[in-house]
Amino acid sequence: MKQQRKAIALISGGLDSMLAAKTVMEQGIHVEGINFFTGFCVEGHTHAIREKDKAKPKRNNSLWVAEQLGIKLHIVDVIEEYKKVLINPKHGYGANMNPCLDCKIFMVNKAKQWLVENNFDFIITGEVIGQRPMSQRKWTMPIISEQSGADDLLLRPLCALNLPATLPEREGWIDREKLHSITGRSRKPQIGMAKQFGFDEYSQPAGGCCFLTDKSYSAKLVDLWKARDSRDYELDDVMLLKVGRHIRPKAHFKMIVAREEGEGRFMQGYKRDYISMYCTSHTGPLVLLDGSPSAEDLYLAASITARYGQGRDAEQVDMAIMEKDGSERTIQVKPLAGEKLPEEWII
Secondary structure, eight states: OOOOOEEEEEOOSSHHHHHHHHHHHTTTOEEEEEEEEOSSOOHHHHHHHOGGGTTSOOSOHHHHHHHHHTOOEEEEEOHHHHHHHHHSOTTOOOSSSOOHHHHHHHHHHHHHHHHHHHTOOEEEOOOOBTSBTTTBSTTHHHHHHHHHTOGGGEEOTTTGGGSOOOHHHHTTSSOGGGSOOOBSSOOHHHHHHHHHHTOOOOSOTTTOSOGGGOHHHHHHHHHHHHHHTSOOOOHHHHHHTTSSEEEEEETTEEEEEOOSHHHHHHHHTTTTTSEEEEESSSOOOOEEEEEOOOHHHHHHHHHHHHHTSTTTTSSOEEEEEEOTTSOEEEEEEOOOOSSOOOGGGBO
């Protein structure tokens, strides 16, 4: 009896990986999914805490895609290992702090390790030639295959007909004629395929979920590294960089100002890790202070905090300051209102 081959598919939660996995499943291959958690792809969490995103799904898109496909998904925590990729990427960064090429090499390498350990036969990705400016070019495809160690065990079903045949194709595990030749940034072929497969819902096809591709987020990460004089980070840093207004009035401390109720609720969980403040005489936001502010700095931070609350036009407001140990005191400050804050303070 013919042996059923097994493939592991990198599932990002986007449409391309969904279609790539389905294309191979249609050929009778046993497919399971794998998702590597770096900490920088937390869209569902953002949608849950931001009012402007309340209409968007509050879900882990990779889990949701696996459910639609009816396959098992392995979620692998690579936060610590991924630091080396982000901090010192061999192939450099993209437009922001996204080490896209190194990231893809890293993930395919991890998939290759998993494949060997679990006796699977080949790897599937949703890559499309010409779709992304850094990692999805025809000349980068062999770099990813070679430097990841996957070589010709790496199958890219959506653009396979534009590339040399891989081992699964040459060995007849996969019918090459049933693969695709998609190129470029147009999404029409993928949307058409989704309709054919009966997928009437999927995550937005163009963006990707990695916060490192975001200009504002990347600026906050660079600022964090500069302030700490170290390129290390923890998951809590990753999460806090995506919430609130980030203001650095002095080089040695930064303010994180909640922009809305959902962010404030999330930031409450960090009050034991940071000095925090909030207005008690008027409605206003919760603020976390990262760094080592002096008494003078605390007064300045309280004055800035007051400008974002309902007491911005008052002569004086009461501001509660809570230390990490839970002790609390109240000071009176004049809101720093009127003119805009200096541009160099805004991260």
